[in-house]
Each structure stands twice: as structure tokens, then as C-alpha cells.
Amino acid sequence: MSSSKCAEIERLVEESREIEAAVSIWQERETVSDEELRRERDRYQSWYARATSMISEQTAREKFRDMYEGGMIIGRVKAFLSGPLDTNQFYDPGNPDSPFPRWSHPYETTFRPSFHEQRSLLQRETYAVAEVAPTLTELAEAFARFPNFLQALRGSGRPNVPAPHIGNEADLQVLIGACLRQMYEDVRPEDYVPEYRGGRSRVDFLLPEVGIVVETKMTRETLADRKVGEELMIDWSRYSRHPDCRGILALVYDPDRRLVNPAGLQSDLTQENGNPATRVLVMR
Numbered sequence: 001m002s003s004s005k006c007a008e009i010e011r012l013v014e015e016s017r018e019i020e021a022a023v024s025i026w027q028e029r030e031t032v033s034d035e036e037l038r039r040e041r042d043r044y045q046s047w048y049a050r051a052t053s054m055i056s057e058q059t060a061r062e063k064f065r066d067m068y069e070g071g072m073i074i075g076r077v078k079a080f081l082s083g084p085l086d087t088n089q090f091y092d093p094g095n096p097d098s099p100f101p102r103w104s105h106p107y108e109t110t111f112r113p114s115f116h117e118q119r120s121l122l123q124r125e126t127y128a129v130a131e132v133a134p135t136l137t138e139l140a141e142a143f144a145r146f147p148n149f150l151q152a153l154r155g156s157g158r159p160n161v162p163a164p165h166i167g168n169e170a171d172l173q174v175l176i177g178a179c180l181r182q183m184y185e186d187v188r189p190e191d192y193v194p195e196y197r198g199g200r201s202r203v204d205f206l207l208p209e210v211g212i213v214v215e216t217k218m219t220r221e222t223l224a225d226r227k228v229g230e231e232l233m234i235d236w237s238r239y240s241r242h243p244d245c246r247g248i249l250a251l252v253y254d255p256d257r258r259l260v261n262p263a264g265l266q267s268d269l270t271q272e273n274g275n276p277a278t279r280v281l282v283m284r
Contacts, residue, residue, distance in 0.1 A: 005054065005273045009126050012051050016119045019044055020112075026084045027107050041081050051122050056275040057211075059243045064121050067114040075104075077118075080111035132247035133272045135210045136279040139249050142183070146251075146283045149179075169218045172253050173204060176216050180205055203239050211246035213239050213276075219258040225265060228252060232269055232280070240276055247277040254284040 022040050026032040048068060055061045070076030086104040093102070105111070154163040166172050173189070180187045188206040205214040215235060217228055232250050239245055250269070252259070259265060262282035269280045 006126060008050075009054055009122060012047060012054065012122060013119060015043075015047055016051075016115065016122075019047060020115060023080075023084070023111060024107060027103055030085070032084060037081075037084070044077070044081060048118075051118065053275075055121060055125050056246055057243060058241060060121050060124070064118055067118045067121075070110075070114070075110040076114040077111055080105045080107060084111075132211060132277045135212060136247050136249055136272070136277060139183075139212070139214070140279055140281045143176075143179070143249075143251055143281055143283060146179070146253075150175075166218070166253065166255070169216055172216050172218050176214065176251060177205060180207070180214065184209060203242060203245075206242070206244060208244050211244055213242065213245050213248045215239070215248060215250045217250065217252045219252065219254045219256065221258070224258045225260050228259070229265060229269060236276075236278060245276050248279070250278070250280045252280060252282045254282055257284055259284075 019040065022036075022043075052061060052064060055064055066076070068077045070079055083105060084103070084107070088100050088102060088104045090098075090100040091102050092098045092100070101109075150164060150166075164171075164175055166175065177187060177189055184207050186208055188208065189204065190202045192202050203213045204216050206212075207214065215232070217223070217231065219228065223231070236248055239248055252262075252265070254262065259282060262284070266280045266282055269278060271278045
């Protein structure tokens with residue numbers, strides 16, 4: 001994980017404790033001023049927006065939002081902040097055994113557990129993203145030797161060991177898939193991304209145990225520097241919706257050296273602190 005994102009999550013976690021301390025006493029003291037309520041609502045909304053942007057996995061973001069929104073039956077953070085001192089119409093103050101609580105949205109059952117779950121999801125992001133960047137680096141370092149691997153096979157001279165031929169991206173994917181299976185037991189080719197705007201797309205390879213999508217590109221006359229970058233950006237906007245995608249490794253095979261500035265392509269599109277984290281490797 002980048003140091004800046006890690007520091008931001010730590011600040012958000014600390015801020016969440018301050019918000020919790022401020023709102024936890026409202027029902028105990030049975031009073032809250034309009035100014036105080038407005039201030040803490042605004043502070044929570046700001047915290048909520050910033051915290052949501054830190055969570056990379058779609059399923060985790062949906063759960064994070066649900067802990068705020070709740071529903072008609074189950075009240076969560078939103079219900080509590082909308083009226084922390086709203087009284088329950090069924091509460092009977094003269095009945096010590098009343099099954100109904102005094103408050104319509106009790107702090108202990110609406111705000112507190114939901115807010116704690118949001119904080120937990122935020123803290124989990126620290127561990128999840130921290131694991132992705134080193135794995136992306138390890139994979140990139142391994143595939144940096146891919147041209148040497150091909151050269152060794154082609155130079156073996158053994159008649160019963162045919163030299164691999166890579167004429168297109170389909171050929172490239174066969175070899176990349178074989179290499180990935182040497183490293184991971186669960187390699188899923190052409191895994192579908194959830195439908196978006198009526199269309200579906202597929203990732204080249206998914207490594208679910210580490211949350212990384214591996215994409216392959218092979219340069220050709222009509223696919224060079226700018227076009228490669230544009231296609232990767234379009235693909236990544238779709239891949240990021242996959243619930244298991246926390247990182248993307250793009251392997252760009254450039255055997256004919258069509259790319260004018262491979263280092264620039266790698267540098268511009270590698271974002272270790274992104275959601276998801278991304279890395280580009282040009283192999284030639």
C-alpha cells in the first residue's frame with residue numbers, strides 16, 4: 001500500500017473514534033442541540049465520503065453503504081443521525097418490563113454496530129491493499145524474464161521440443177496461462193466481469209487467491225504506444241467492477257519493438273495506490 005493511502009486510512013480511523021465519542025452520549029444525557037447535531041452530521045457525511053473512496057472491493061463498498069443506509073426494518077447510521085432523540089411511540093415509561101426501547105433509533109443497536117462495521121471494513125482495506133502491491137511487483141519481476149524463457153525454448157535444438165510460436169494475443173495467452181499455473185493453483189481464464197450498461201466483458205486471467213487480474217496485450221501495426229494505453233484504460237474501467245479485483249497486471253508483449261517509449265507507458269499507467277492498484281510490464 002502507498003504510504004499516503006495508509007496514512008489517510010489511519011486518519012479516518014482516528015476520526016471515526018472522535019465521531020463515536022461525540023454521538024455516543026446524546027441518548028445518555030437525553031439532550032442534543034441543533035448546532036451539535038448539525039455539526040456531527042456534517043462531520044460524519046464528510047468522513048463517509050472520504051472513507052468510501054478508500055474501499056476498493058465492490059462488495060465491501062456495498063456493505064459499507066448498507067451500514068449507513070439501512071432499511072425500513074433495520075435502522076443503521078442514517079436512522080440514528082436523522083433523529084437520535086426520537087421516542088418510540090410504543091414505549092411505556094410506566095412499564096419497567098416494556099419490550100420496546102425508549103428511543104426509536106437506539107444508539108446501541110443502530111449507530112454503534114453499524115459504525116463499527118464500517119470502521120472494520122476500512123481497516124481491512126489496509127491489509128488487503130498492502131498485500132497487492134508486493135504481489136504485483138513479484139509477478140512483474142517474474143514475467144520480466146519471459147523473453148529469456150522463450151529464447152531458451154527456441155534455442156534448445158531438441159526435435160521433440162517444438163519452439164513456441166506467438167503470432168497473436170491468443171498464442172500469448174496460452175503461454176502466459178501456463179506460466180501462471182506454475183505459480184498459482186487457481187488460475188481462472190476469461191472470468192466474467194459483472195454486467196454494466198447492458199454489456200459484459202471478460203478478464204484474461206483472474207488470480208482469486210491474491211485478488212489480481214492479469215491482462216495481456218501484443219503490439220501490432222495498429223496497436224502501438226497511444227493505442228495500447230487507451231485500450232488498457234478502457235479495460236481497467238471495466239475490470240475494476242469485478243468483486244475479486246484488487247490489482248491489475250498488464251503484460252504487453254512487444255517482440256517487434258513497435259513501442260517508441262515503453263518506459264513511459266509503464267511509468268504512466270503504474271499506480272500502486274489506485275483502486276485497484278495497477279502495474280504495466282513491457283516484454284520484448
